[in-house]
Amino acid sequence: MSVNSPSTMSDSSAAVPHVSEIAIPPLLGASVAELGVWVQQQGQPAYRGKQIHDWIYNQGARSLSEISVLPKQWRSQIAEVPVGRSTEHFRSQARDGTVKYLLKLADGEIVETVGIPNFKWGKNVPTGDASNLDRLTVCVSTQVGCPMACDFCATGKGGFKRNLTRAEIVDQVLTVQEDFKERVSNIVFMGMGEPLLNVNHVLGAIHCLNKDVGIGQRNLTVSTVGIRDRIRQFAQHHLQVTLAVSLHAPNQRLRQQLIPSANSYPIGDLMAECREYVEITGRRITFEYVLLAGVNDLPEHAAELARLLRGFQNHVNLIPYNPINEVDYQRPESDRINAFVQILQQQHITVSVRYSRGLEADAACGQLRVNKS
Known part of the structure; x- marks a missing residue:
């Protein structure tokens, strides 16, 4: 994710129907603010960005599907978005x-x-x-x-x-x-x-x-x-x-x-x-x-x-x-x-x-x- 261009993550629609076809940079490295912008582009409230931030940096999440506090349906839509772990x-x-x-x-x-x-x-x-x-x-x-x-x-x-x-x-x-x-x-x-x-x-x-x-x-x-x-x-x-x-x-x-x-x-x-x-x-x-x-x-x-x-x-x-x-x-x-x-x-x-x-x-x-x- 570009520091200045979180909009490159995806479009602003609530659903991500073909996420596997979109070139999406890893979320790792993004700040709370950047993640907040990104989740809003997905039609989610900004606080979801803080939740993702906590799970990536503090709880060791290696995929978004692991983040149980996120809505189940949305998790399935973004499951292929890379966190960026080796x-x-x-x-x-x-x-x-x-x-x-x-x-x-x-x-x-x-x-x-x-x-x-x-x-x-x-x-x-x-x-x-x-x-x-x-x-x-x-x-x-x-x-x-x-x-x-x-x-x-x-x-x-x-x-x-x-x-x-x-x-x-x-x-x-x-x-x-x-x-x-x-x-x-x-x-x-x-x-x-x-x-x-x-x-x-x-x-x-x-x-x-x-x-x-x-x-x-x-x-x-x-x-x-x-x-x-x-x-x-x-x-x-x-x-x-x-x-x-x-x-x-x-x-x-x-x-x-x-x-x-x-x-x-x-x-x-x-x-x-x-x-x-x-x-x-x-x-x-x-x-x-x-x-x-x-x-x-x-x-x-x-x-x-x-x-x-x-x-x-x-x-x-x-x-x-x-x-x-x-x-x-x-x-x-x-x-x-x-x-x-x-x-x-x-x-x-x-x-x-x-x-x-x-x-x-x-x-x-x-x-x-x-x-x-």
Whole structure:
């Protein structure tokens, strides 16, 4: 459903005699107001929209025929109107409780999403025990595959298929929430795909997740490898989300080696746009930096990175490399990681190390891929 054009849903007649012949977008992703307009176009009172909204977002309805508060005759007329939920194709769970889902979409494409629980008393919690769950994060995908082809990332190795819709992005969050039977607290747009190449649907999903699912914008993180002019455009929306830029190198030569798209977007231009983002939004940027042994983890790389980031609000998130089969990069030893951290700290750069969850389930950062098997 278009945010501004709910009238595209159907005509204004009370009956929908040939609904299966009408191209109707999924209802998932629509607001109370949009659903209210739509039900009135079907000859129903506006409050029916609020009922549908509650059943879709809070009660897990996957079809309109499940919504028992709707009139029976009308339910039968609209039974084929899609809610927009995927089906689970595959599910794997790591020892730390992280769950990777392969979700089958309406056209048969497969997309991955990851549920990442954080527990109050550490990671060693029995499988399925959510009694001491402190935080539930969902890593959502925004595209089927990814066109960026970063050398160390499994997702880009499988190529790009298409963008995900607003409904398909929101569905991932609801899927995890229903499986864990817990409210999702945080969302990171760090799954398959480049969010800023699908910005309209990503923006729609952000507003839906905030207003309709009830997750605060400050608990959302949008990750990008850096697309020319898109960070500046994203800033104009004045969202309270965290922007994470996948940097992975302190200079243009090395970045081009790791990220092919950097060939047409010099690192100096990227940094200028990042500084402008901070000026416009007043929010700091997180720079993601995957540490590859002997490639970008040397002391001189840390010193060069510190010089690059000096002078504006930012935070460096170091991610020790998570292995994939296609390439032979290695994760640095702990002493090399610690030395990198110390150099950044000495230069007054805020830094943290993120050891990815779900490693043995191929659910960690950089391991997501399109796989129908």
